[in-house]
Each structure stands twice: as C-alpha cells, then as structure tokens.
Amino acid sequence: MKSRFFFLLTSLLWFVLPVSAESNLSELYDRLFLEVLILSVIVFTLVVILWVYMILKFRKGKVDAIEKYPVSFHKKLQITWIAVPIFIGLLLLAMSLPALSEFQKELSTPVADETIVVEATDNWQWKFYKGDQVYRPVTDENGISMTTLPLESGRTYKFVLWSTGEKPIIHSFYVYELNFKMDVVPHKNNTITVTINSPGSYLVLCAEYCGARHSMMRGVLEVS
Ligand SMILES: [Cu+2]
Numbered sequence: 418m419k420s421r422f423f424f425l426l427t428s429l430l431w432f433v434l435p436v437s438a439e440s441n442l443s444e445l446y447d448r449l450f451l452e453v454l455i456l457s458v459i460v461f462t463l464v465v466i467l468w469v470y471m472i473l474k475f476r477k478g479k480v481d482a483i484e485k486y487p488v489s490f491h492k493k494l495q496i497t498w499i500a501v502p503i504f505i506g507l508l509l510l511a512m513s514l515p516a517l518s519e520f521q522k523e524l525s526t527p528v529a530d531e532t533i534v535v536e537a538t539d540n541w542q543w544k545f546y547k548g549d550q551v552y553r554p555v556t557d558e559n560g561i562s563m564t565t566l567p568l569e570s571g572r573t574y575k576f577v578l579w580s581t582g583e584k585p586i587i588h589s590f591y592v593y594e595l596n597f598k599m600d601v602v603p604h605k606n607n608t609i610t611v612t613i614n615s616p617g618s619y620l621v622l623c624a625e626y627c628g629a630r631h632s633m634m635r636g637v638l639e640v641s
Contacts (some may be wrong), residue, residue, distance in 0.1 A: 531574055542556075573611070600625060616641055620636075
C-alpha cells in the first residue's frame with residue numbers, strides 16, 4: 418500500500434513539477450532532486466511532530482516515563498526501525514534508476530553524434546578538441562582562463578576527459594546548467610554523454626579543488 422502511494426506520488430510529480438530541460442540529464446536530475454527534497458520534507462516533518470509530541474507527553478513531572486514504559490526489548494519497534502529505513506533506501510534507489518541509467522547509457526550502446534576530447538591541464542586550464550579543431554584558453558587581466566567551445570543544440574556529445582601536464586591532477590568537469598559533472602582523473606579516461614536541448618551559453622567550472630588557480634579555470638559551451 419505504502420509503495421503504491423509513493424509510486425503514485427512520484428508519478429504525479431513527474432507531470433506537475435517544473436523542471437528544466439537544457440539537456441537530457443537536467444530533466445532527470447532536476448526531477449530527482451525535487452522528489453528527494455519532498456521525501457526529505459515528509460520525513461523531517463514526521464520526525465519533528467513526533468519529537469514535539471514526546472517532549473510534551475514526557476515532560477518532567479507529568480508522567481514517570483521509566484515507571485510507565487520500562488526499557489525492554491520491543492520486537493515490533495526493532496523491526497519497524499529496521500524496515501522503514503530499508504524501505505526508504507530502496508525507494509531512493511528506485512527513484513534514482515532512470516537518471517543513473519541515462520547517465521550510463523553510452524556504456525552499453527554508443528549514441529553520441531560527436532566526440533569531444535576535454536583536456537584539463539596541470540596549469541589550471543581547459544582545452545577542447547573537436548574534429549580537427551583545438552579550442553585553447555584565453556586568460557584575461559584577472560588571471561581567469563576561459564575556453565570557448567561551440568556546439569549545436571539537439572546533438573548528443575560524448576566528452577572524453579583527460580588530465581594532462583607534467584604533474585596531472587584530479588579535476589572535475591562541471592556544467593551545472595546542463596546537470597552534469599564528471600571527475601577528470603589522471604591516467605583514466607572518464608567519459609560523459611549528454612544531449613544538449615536548448616541553445617545558450619553554459620559555464621564550465623572545475624568542481625574538484627585542484628590547487629591555486631582552481632576557481633580560475635573556466636570554459637563556456639556556446640550552444641547555437
Ligand atoms: Cu579544480
């Protein structure tokens with residue numbers, strides 16, 4: 418009964434909640450975020466109500482709680498507080514599966530229209546390789562390195578991530594408006610595949626603290 422209720426709730430939210438659709442991932446992740454938020458609010462509210470109820474009911478002098486409710490093994494209570502978190506965990510897993518499988522789909526069937534090589538350098542810059550073109554960073558007077566990559570909306574891109582330089586370090590390729598983030602790990606080529614739905618300028622940031630100029634390594638996906 419409970420699982421049917423939550424299934425109904427999440428199905429309703431699917432249609433009701435406003436979500437952004439800049440990429441195939443933003444729709445799924447925004448929806449998941451809102452679903453988890455609502456679930457958290459429900460749990461939080463229940464806990465607070467119970468907490469206030471307990472405070473009022475067992476105020477000092479009002480009821481001798483120890484005498485009235487002696488501490489002993491309570492089987493039903495034990496089972497309840499094991500079963501409820503397991504149920505919530507499984508529910509969260511079920512809610513996350515659509516987003517996770519979308520995120521991983523390139524692994525099973527290649528779907529990308531084009532592959533972009535992303536290079537994160539050890540001097541805190543992004544470099545992009547698309548076809549035979551190389552897109553290099555431009556550094557302004559404040560020391561911010563900006564690399565612009567032109568892309569087209571409606572296309573699916575596979576980003577292959579490299580950490581390069583003499584001392585390659587961990588970065589994270591993060592485009593928050595398109596809801597994707599993937600670590601750039603030395604000696605490992607992580608990939609991420611995303612379909613960009615709407616034209617716009619999407620800021621690229623590094624989301625893994627990587628050293629002195631971490632906040633200054635930036636890029637922009639200029640989607641036409
Ligand atoms: Cu960084």
